[in-house]
Amino acid sequence: MTRRIWIAPLLCLSLIAAACASDEAGLAEDSETTVAEATTTVVATTVAEAEEEPEVTDAEGRVSEADGDATSDDSAGASAIDAARDVALEILDGRQLTEAEYEEFFDPIFVTQIDFAAFGVASMQLQSLGPWSVGQEGDRTDTYLDFELFTDDGEAWFMVLEVSGADDPAITQLFAGPIPEDAEVADFADGVSQLNEAGTVRLATFETTGGSCEVINEQGADEQMPLGSVFKLYVLGAVVTAVEAGELSWDDEVEVRDELDSIPSGITQNDEPGALLTVQEMATRMIEISDNTATDHLIDLVGREAVEQAVADYGHSQPERNRPFITTKEFTILKFGDDEGLVAQYIAADEAGKRAILEGLPTELPPVARVAAVTDPVEVESVEWFASPADVCRVLIDLASDPTAREVISQNPGIPDEGGVFDFIGFKGGSEPGVLAMSWIVEAADGRSFVMAGALSNEDELVDETATIMVMAAVRDQLAEG
Numbered sequence: 001m002t003r004r005i006w007i008a009p010l011l012c013l014s015l016i017a018a019a020c021a022s023d024e025a026g027l028a029e030d031s032e033t034t035v036a037e038a039t040t041t042v043v044a045t046t047v048a049e050a051e052e053e054p055e056v057t058d059a060e061g062r063v064s065e066a067d068g069d070a071t072s073d074d075s076a077g078a079s080a081i082d083a084a085r086d087v088a089l090e091i092l093d094g095r096q097l098t099e100a101e102y103e104e105f106f107d108p109i110f111v112t113q114i115d116f117a118a119f120g121v122a123s124m125q126l127q128s129l130g131p132w133s134v135g136q137e138g139d140r141t142d143t144y145l146d147f148e149l150f151t152d153d154g155e156a157w158f159m160v161l162e163v164s165g166a167d168d169p170a171i172t173q174l175f176a177g178p179i180p181e182d183a184e185v186a187d188f189a190d191g192v193s194q195l196n197e198a199g200t201v202r203l204a205t206f207e208t209t210g211g212s213c214e215v216i217n218e219q220g221a222d223e224q225m226p227l228g229s230v231f232k233l234y235v236l237g238a239v240v241t242a243v244e245a246g247e248l249s250w251d252d253e254v255e256v257r258d259e260l261d262s263i264p265s266g267i268t269q270n271d272e273p274g275a276l277l278t279v280q281e282m283a284t285r286m287i288e289i290s291d292n293t294a295t296d297h298l299i300d301l302v303g304r305e306a307v308e309q310a311v312a313d314y315g316h317s318q319p320e321r322n323r324p325f326i327t328t329k330e331f332t333i334l335k336f337g338d339d340e341g342l343v344a345q346y347i348a349a350d351e352a353g354k355r356a357i358l359e360g361l362p363t364e365l366p367p368v369a370r371v372a373a374v375t376d377p378v379e380v381e382s383v384e385w386f387a388s389p390a391d392v393c394r395v396l397i398d399l400a401s402d403p404t405a406r407e408v409i410s411q412n413p414g415i416p417d418e419g420g421v422f423d424f425i426g427f428k429g430g431s432e433p434g435v436l437a438m439s440w441i442v443e444a445a446d447g448r449s450f451v452m453a454g455a456l457s458n459e460d461e462l463v464d465e466t467a468t469i470m471v472m473a474a475v476r477d478q479l480a481e482g
Helices: 018-024 080-092 099-105 108-113 116-127 188-196 228-244 279-288 292-302 304-313 328-336 342-348 351-359 368-372 389-400 403-409 465-481
Strands: 055-058 063-065 133-140 144-150 156-163 171-178 200-207 214-219 253-255 276-278 422-432 435-444 449-457
Touching (some): 080 144, 080 156, 099 108, 099 116, 108 171, 108 368, 188 200, 200 465, 228 304, 228 389, 228 403, 228 435, 279 292, 292 304, 328 342, 328 368, 342 351, 389 449, 403 422
Antiparallel strands (some): 200 449
8 A cells, every 4th residue: 555645754854964865876877766855055046937837737637737936926925835846847847947047946055966967867757757747735834845746657756845945945855756655564573574684673662651661562672772863852851851940941042053053954054143943943843854953052052961961861771872962063073074084083982082072073064965975874883872762762751741842742743644543643763874763652542652662773784764664654553553
């Protein structure tokens, strides 16, 4: 069965762009590859006027006109995201952009990661599958849109669009791909067996109805695993602790600062310096869209030591594994910066030495294009954030008990609950090349609650993120049957 979900936010779980872009590395050579995802930077240009109105049919075969550009008199009031959609649909319908148009419509970092020639190849591959029909929309904001597409032979695809902002927008993300099939998973053991073929698996399910983590099924429930962006649950925990202590309010405003900009995923690095976001807005971005720059602002706000203390306070079995607690910017510079020997020095150092290395790190991030080009895992079992599935279970229970944190972790379900079997879903996932981690806390209609947490890691090669996600989602859904 085809699961009609909006999988793109899952493919953007990664700490950095590389995990999203890596499968598209062979764009020009692989005839099955589609327009690769790109991420965003501070620079933005305008989505310019479309020259022609494409004829695109909807899911029922009815002809519908694209809405036109966002800047013309005829389309006054049209949003930036609608203008981006119109450009994308024109490309599907056969429009060949000039290089000047490509650089005008798309964010400079997108253009850097996917050059004009590669984009042209991808466009032609997509056009060859048409004429396309447009199906239903999924999520929509002023800067984000995903929706269904159908190829000429009826295969279900999805497209994700994101623009840098409403005032002076450029396309920062354009992703198209087939909607993945549900994984066939008989039970927990079968799911683990499938994942074991791809790397090291630590995965467990727990019943948490009584407020503690009672193991249902497990492989490595107490083993430390790389978390990717699942670590952000501990940052959220540190914020909750500060609010409970009266040191912060969720409504307090945080000033966006350029020196805290990090590598995408996320959008906060695009905000103007001096822009103000509330603590809750920062936290929501951190969890819902795995915003790295928002994360680093929150770490700076509460302090590194406060996050380290939160790791211990929220029941981590080996909190020393996360001392010092690195920021996403530090992570990126360590692993992907100019000094190739730095990561080895960091691994060899004791805690004091590690803190000294962090103090002496360069302030400049490596180019996003270089990070996005990484296709091999880099010390995924050594330089990361770590927790066991049981550790993640404990922090999820506590976060779900705080009203605001509960709201924050429920914004993105990871995989939608198509069967409607859960009354509540809290989620955080994460990845980098060689790592895919997922965590859910769910509550069933009968009042029982469960956690599924785990990671697949491979020190030598990339993992198939989509396949892994679908297997883990199937394991999650089986919790409702227990």
